[in-house]
Amino acid sequence: MKLVFAGTPEVAVPALDALIASDRHEVAAVVTRPDAPAGRGRRLVASPVAERAEEAGIEVLKPARPREADFLARLGEIAPDCCPVVAYGALLPKEALAVPARGWVNLHFSLLPAWRGAAPVQHSVMAGDEVTGASTFLIEEGLDSGPVYGVLTEEVRPTDTSGDLLTRLAFAGAGLLVATMDGIEDGTLHAVPQPAEGVTLAPKITVEDAQVRWSEPALRVDRVVRGCTPAPGAWTLFRGERLKLIQAVPVLDRTDLAPGELSAAKNNVYVGTGSHAVELLWVQPQGKKPMRAADWARGVRIAHGELLGS
Numbered sequence: 001m002k003l004v005f006a007g008t009p010e011v012a013v014p015a016l017d018a019l020i021a022s023d024r025h026e027v028a029a030v031v032t033r034p035d036a037p038a039g040r041g042r043r044l045v046a047s048p049v050a051e052r053a054e055e056a057g058i059e060v061l062k063p064a065r066p067r068e069a070d071f072l073a074r075l076g077e078i079a080p081d082c083c084p085v086v087a088y089g090a091l092l093p094k095e096a097l098a099v100p101a102r103g104w105v106n107l108h109f110s111l112l113p114a115w116r117g118a119a120p121v122q123h124s125v126m127a128g129d130e131v132t133g134a135s136t137f138l139i140e141e142g143l144d145s146g147p148v149y150g151v152l153t154e155e156v157r158p159t160d161t162s163g164d165l166l167t168r169l170a171f172a173g174a175g176l177l178v179a180t181m182d183g184i185e186d187g188t189l190h191a192v193p194q195p196a197e198g199v200t201l202a203p204k205i206t207v208e209d210a211q212v213r214w215s216e217p218a219l220r221v222d223r224v225v226r227g228c229t230p231a232p233g234a235w236t237l238f239r240g241e242r243l244k245l246i247q248a249v250p251v252l253d254r255t256d257l258a259p260g261e262l263s264a265a266k267n268n269v270y271v272g273t274g275s276h277a278v279e280l281l282w283v284q285p286q287g288k289k290p291m292r293a294a295d296w297a298r299g300v301r302i303a304h305g306e307l308l309g310s
Contacts, residue, residue, distance in 0.1 A: 001081035001102070001185045004061075006031040010048040011170045012086035015107055018174035019084065020056055025181055028078050029059040031066070033089050067093040075099050082184060084177055085139065086170075092139060102184055104139040107177045109169045110202065111151055112137060113194045116144035117202035121169065122162040124202075126227035128219070129156050132165070134173040136180040138191045143201075147191030149180045161229040205232055212236045214260035214309045217275040218250040233284075236260075236308045238300070243308070244284035251277045260307040264297035271308055 003025050005016050019027050030053040035044040053060050063071035072095050082102040110120035112135040124132040133153040140146040183189025210228040212221055225248045228234040234245040257272025269280040280293035
């Protein structure tokens with residue numbers, strides 16, 4: 001099939017690479033979000049998908065909105081058979097959905113209908129799921145509600161951050177997306193409607209969602225830290241400033257600390273929660289680079305009974 005691939009961040013690149021490598025399909029063009037300011041100089045930078053497409057000599061389309069007349073006209077000229085999508089980042093209007101004869105097919109990083117929305121992997125980790133996966137489905141106007149072509153499953157490991165899990169799903173999902181394109185092309189694969197039961201939503205994680213609440217159990221604190229790593233980053237307050245929490249692990253045999261209470265030894269930093277303590281391993285003070293929690297604690301000289309949190 002002739003394909004137009006839509007995607008933007010690094011997590012979409014493995015799928016683009018897999019489609020480029022396929023000997024059954026042609027990636028005629030790529031649709032991605034416009035260049036965005038990045039770094040201290042706020043210089044405009046192309047998306048990872050745009051950079052990879054340009055390296056491969058593939059036409060890149062960067063509409064500010066996919067309902068723009070120029071974009072729709074060019075899409076019509078290319079006349080793709082199908083448009084695979086991975087984390088594109090913009091809603092597709094009816095006019096765009098109608099262009100490819102075989103529709104737009106999204107690779108979504110959950111087992112639909114669970115975790116429909118922008119942040120399925122983060123919500124899966126934060127909810128304590130033991131198994132998640134990826135799904136390919138035909139895009140319709142509803143939120144991730146279209147019929148499903150295929151799925152794969154992936155174990156959520158006890159120490160997984162959302163970044164760890166998303167990386168594995170991106171590479172496994174790339175194979176699923178190519179297999180879906182193959183099945184659509186040869187007529188062996190047909191989309192099946194999603195069940196009405198089991199729908200959960202995964203909206204974008206906000207900075208407020210990422211604030212650790214020390215009155216909650218240690219297991220919940222652990223899930224929030226892992227689920228919000230690398231973005232937006234779990235955090236708490238220390239002496240009125242934000243402290244980013246990069247890695248923390250529950251300590252089952254320590255229950256002597258009040259919620260938020262700090263206890264620092266030579267090589268360990270513990271914090272009380274609503275159940276047992278957690279040990280802070282890596283933190284990032286405001287305006288500084290990530291550092292070992294023990295080094296941070298020595299630098300700030302934690303007082304006896306001092307607390308994290310508001």
